Amino acid sequence: MQLKEMNQEALSLLQNTCQAQYQAFQAAGLKLDMSRGKPSPKQLDLTNGMQTCLSASDYTAENGLDCRNYGCLDGLPEAKAFFAPMLGLKPEDVIVCGNSSLNMMYWAMSLAMTNGVLDSKPWGKYDKVKVLCPVPGYDRHFAVSQFLGMELVNVPMQADGPDMDMVEQLVSTDDTIKAIWCVPMYSNPGGVVYSDEVMKRFAALKPKAADFRIFWDNAYCVHHLTDHPPVQANLLEEARKVGNEDICYLFASTSKITFPGSGVALMAASERNLASLKKALGFSTIGYDKLNQLRHLRFFDGKYENLVAHMKKHKDLIAPKFRIVIDTLQRELGELGIANWSEPLGGYFISFNQTGCAKRIVQLCKEAGVVLTGAGASFPMGVDPKDENIRISPTYPTEEELQKAMEVFTCSAKLAALEQVL
Amino acid sequence: MQLKEMNQEALSLLQNTCQAQYQAFQAAGLKLDMSRGKPSPKQLDLTNGMQTCLSASDYTAENGLDCRNYGCLDGLPEAKAFFAPMLGLKPEDVIVCGNSSLNMMYWAMSLAMTNGVLDSKPWGKYDKVKVLCPVPGYDRHFAVSQFLGMELVNVPMQADGPDMDMVEQLVSTDDTIKAIWCVPMYSNPGGVVYSDEVMKRFAALKPKAADFRIFWDNAYCVHHLTDHPPVQANLLEEARKVGNEDICYLFASTSKITFPGSGVALMAASERNLASLKKALGFSTIGYDKLNQLRHLRFFDGKYENLVAHMKKHKDLIAPKFRIVIDTLQRELGELGIANWSEPLGGYFISFNQTGCAKRIVQLCKEAGVVLTGAGASFPMGVDPKDENIRISPTYPTEEELQKAMEVFTCSAKLAALEQVL
Numbered sequence: 001m002q003l004k005e006m007n008q009e010a011l012s013l014l015q016n017t018c019q020a021q022y023q024a025f026q027a028a029g030l031k032l033d034m035s036r037g038k039p040s041p042k043q044l045d046l047t048n049g050m051q052t053c054l055s056a057s058d059y060t061a062e063n064g065l066d067c068r069n070y071g072c073l074d075g076l077p078e079a080k081a082f083f084a085p086m087l088g089l090k091p092e093d094v095i096v097c098g099n100s101s102l103n104m105m106y107w108a109m110s111l112a113m114t115n116g117v118l119d120s121k122p123w124g125k126y127d128k129v130k131v132l133c134p135v136p137g138y139d140r141h142f143a144v145s146q147f148l149g150m151e152l153v154n155v156p157m158q159a160d161g162p163d164m165d166m167v168e169q170l171v172s173t174d175d176t177i178k179a180i181w182c183v184p185m186y187s188n189p190g191g192v193v194y195s196d197e198v199m200k201r202f203a204a205l206k207p208k209a210a211d212f213r214i215f216w217d218n219a220y221c222v223h224h225l226t227d228h229p230p231v232q233a234n235l236l237e238e239a240r241k242v243g244n245e246d247i248c249y250l251f252a253s254t255s256k257i258t259f260p261g262s263g264v265a266l267m268a269a270s271e272r273n274l275a276s277l278k279k280a281l282g283f284s285t286i287g288y289d290k291l292n293q294l295r296h297l298r299f300f301d302g303k304y305e306n307l308v309a310h311m312k313k314h315k316d317l318i319a320p321k322f323r324i325v326i327d328t329l330q331r332e333l334g335e336l337g338i339a340n341w342s343e344p345l346g347g348y349f350i351s352f353n354q355t356g357c358a359k360r361i362v363q364l365c366k367e368a369g370v371v372l373t374g375a376g377a378s379f380p381m382g383v384d385p386k387d388e389n390i391r392i393s394p395t396y397p398t399e400e401e402l403q404k405a406m407e408v409f410t411c412s413a414k415l416a417a418l419e420q421v422l
Numbered sequence: 423m424q425l426k427e428m429n430q431e432a433l434s435l436l437q438n439t440c441q442a443q444y445q446a447f448q449a450a451g452l453k454l455d456m457s458r459g460k461p462s463p464k465q466l467d468l469t470n471g472m473q474t475c476l477s478a479s480d481y482t483a484e485n486g487l488d489c490r491n492y493g494c495l496d497g498l499p500e501a502k503a504f505f506a507p508m509l510g511l512k513p514e515d516v517i518v519c520g521n522s523s524l525n526m527m528y529w530a531m532s533l534a535m536t537n538g539v540l541d542s543k544p545w546g547k548y549d550k551v552k553v554l555c556p557v558p559g560y561d562r563h564f565a566v567s568q569f570l571g572m573e574l575v576n577v578p579m580q581a582d583g584p585d586m587d588m589v590e591q592l593v594s595t596d597d598t599i600k601a602i603w604c605v606p607m608y609s610n611p612g613g614v615v616y617s618d619e620v621m622k623r624f625a626a627l628k629p630k631a632a633d634f635r636i637f638w639d640n641a642y643c644v645h646h647l648t649d650h651p652p653v654q655a656n657l658l659e660e661a662r663k664v665g666n667e668d669i670c671y672l673f674a675s676t677s678k679i680t681f682p683g684s685g686v687a688l689m690a691a692s693e694r695n696l697a698s699l700k701k702a703l704g705f706s707t708i709g710y711d712k713l714n715q716l717r718h719l720r721f722f723d724g725k726y727e728n729l730v731a732h733m734k735k736h737k738d739l740i741a742p743k744f745r746i747v748i749d750t751l752q753r754e755l756g757e758l759g760i761a762n763w764s765e766p767l768g769g770y771f772i773s774f775n776q777t778g779c780a781k782r783i784v785q786l787c788k789e790a791g792v793v794l795t796g797a798g799a800s801f802p803m804g805v806d807p808k809d810e811n812i813r814i815s816p817t818y819p820t821e822e823e824l825q826k827a828m829e830v831f832t833c834s835a836k837l838a839a840l841e842q843v844l
Contacts, residue, residue, distance in 0.1 A: 044481075047490070051478045052478050058473070068466040069460055069466060110532055110536055114570050259490045261708065261713075262490065262712065288683065
């Protein structure tokens with residue numbers, strides 16, 4: 001029965017049951033952390049071989065370059081060739097960087113502030129610079145822009161990507177809008193896969209600001225939870241078809257493929273953008289860690305299909321965890337009609353919505369020993385206008401911990417809903 | 423006999439001899455590259471053990487942190503403890519970063535442009551921002567500031583550091599001067615060791631701009647060419663003594679200790695600066711490569727004296743090369759009185775000066791198959807006002823190649839001098 005159909009007596013009965021459950025959770029002294037989208041130790045074990053796959057004499061690139069020394073600003077040629085398929089691109093479209101794609105995004109946006117894009121005026125020289133933020137979205141994206149002094153403008157996410165009517169209307173009329181943040185596949189946190197229609201509308205955008213850039217963070221492009229993942233059109237290729245290829249910067253990394261913090265980041269862009277970015281890169285570093293690029297190549301034996309097979313092992317470890325979350329949500333909340341949640345085909349998050357209750361649920365969970373990502377984290381400045389969204393990160397805890405945590409979570413969700421109506 | 427004392431006949435005779443030599447060099451079809459301050463392959467071999475010093479199960483920090491996963495923004499505690507002595511500081515003064523100290527310097531200066539220092543107005547919001555550049559100096563330092571839109575102001579280097587009378591006069595009267603670049607030990611290229619007197623004057627600087635920062639690149643702090651290296655006062659400690667500790671950012675790296683591009687960078691600053699920098703760091707990365715920090719700790723067995731011993735092995739390989747350069751310069755040019763050069767006690771360069779001849783010498787060398795760093799490279803915008811300075815990098819070539827290259831070099835120097843007088 002839906003909560004809204006219950007009479008006072010039924011509501012009170014449910015509340016009593018939930019409160020008893022909740023007190024039992026509190027008494028159990030739980031300490032569970034679901035706040036971060038981190039791989040579990042078992043997932044990391046999949047990559048342990050990377051620690052030992054370089055011998056003491058294995059440091060020479062295919063072109064003879066000594067990877068122990070200076071040189072090779074934009075990544076080993078064989079690393080470009082190896083990783084380009086991750087983004088569905090050619091080696092010449094890609095540069096292979098250091099250990100953090102977030103760092104590349106920060107660098108690229110900071111660079112636009114200090115030096116503009118291509119030959120534009122530096123963004124920092126304008127009185128006002130805005131960035132579009134599809135919400136709910138990734139807090140660290142929004143934080144980068146906010147830190148750099150940009151104004152954040154919310155755009156609602158829909159089932160097939162950001163509201164493109166709104167995006168087109170805004171960027172075509174307001175030249176203070178210089179960028180948009182996108183996670184096109186398995187968006188953080190909603191798990192949305194942008195449709196080809198959305199992708200093509202992005203590729204064909206005609207912004208009023210010529211120095212507008214799409215920051216396209218394809219963080220989860222190979223992070224599937226099914227054996228038959230969706231196939232997505234390629235933004236850079238689509239943009240090339242309509243002569244608009246300078247509009248986007250693409251990013252990805254191996255942080256959740258090999259080791260977070262010890263992985264390899266990728267950036268891709270048009271030929272003109274890449275030429276300009278490489279020139280700028282030469283001022284900001286002498287080069288990235290080529291031995292770590294080599295380590296990745298050796299670990300996967302230089303074969304992209306080995307990376308794909310490796311991602312299936314990740315899937316085998318984390319898909320059951322997503323199942324636990326969704327099954328528990330369905331079992332405990334399905335009939336009540338108080339909430340909805342995503343059932344993503346990939347990525348690292350489940351997005352949960354219960355209007356007016358997000359903060360309260362996070363608080364109740366915390367008081368019962370389950371730490372969640374803060375309510376509002378998926379919105380610019382941490383402000384969720386409907387106080388409804390919670391990002392659930394199922395990957396790090398064990399299945400047992402996760403099951404327990406989801407029981408606390410659903411109990412808290414029911415209590416929060418009851419507090420609203422009683 | 424000095425060149426200026428020679429009569430026409432002696433000059434012509436010398437020219438004939440040099441031209442014959444030069445033609446023989448050209449005929450030999452040499453291909454020698456002395457353009458870069460790179461370690462030689464033999465030096466890199468000293469560190470090969472770092473490729474294999476982490477076992478597949480060795481990824482846990484002393485505090486239990488799994489170094490394979492996210493977390494630990496500012497470096498492993500044991501890495502801070504291990505590397506702090508390099509800068510003569512305490513672990514809490516230091517953060518341990520990624521593979522490039524140049525990248526940290528770019529980041530810190532770019533950050534000052536976009537966000538200021540501590541709570542100051544962003545440098546980029548001023549119409550004009552200047553940086554002091556001790557010359558000759560490191561081209562990449564100057565290039566960072568130029569790229570970020572700063573105006574470069576030359577300050578002459580003296581035997582004990584930059585001309586401090588000029589530095590004090592400029593920074594105390596001109597609040598558009600926001601920074602100065604320094605390489606305090608074995609400066610690039612002059613090999614100058616800043617005196618304690620100079621250090622103390624830096625520590626006590628009273629800039630008109632409260633947001634002025636000394637960018638103190640201690641790139642060669644443990645890169646000695648003697649067994650009894652000079653001992654230098656510590657800028658941050660000296661600045662603390664006079665309550666001026668927020669004035670400086672310190673940098674160093676293991677690029678020329680372990681592997682360039684696969685090393686570890688360090689940054690040090692006052693408590694207030696570090697708190698502000700760490701906050702900013704949280705927007706620009708999720709963290710650095712902790713496994714590579716662990717790799718460094720394991721390779722040196724966590725003992726700083728092993729790093730010191732390792733640097734003696736570098737010294738044993740490169741000191742003879744510096745000897746070859748200096749002996750050849752002395753033998754071939756010593757009596758002629760046309761040039762002078764540094765005899766550094768450490769670092770990677772010998773600075774050579776021959777007024778009005780630098781470009782011509784580089785050209786002559788190139789045409790005889792010896793590539794040098796471009797003349798003027800050690801000056802802002804590549805403009806050496808006296809066309810006199812050439813940076814000689816002895817480390818990369820073999821001793822045999824270096825001997826040959828220096829013969830070409832000294833022959834070219836003589837020819838250039840003769841062209842001036844004949």
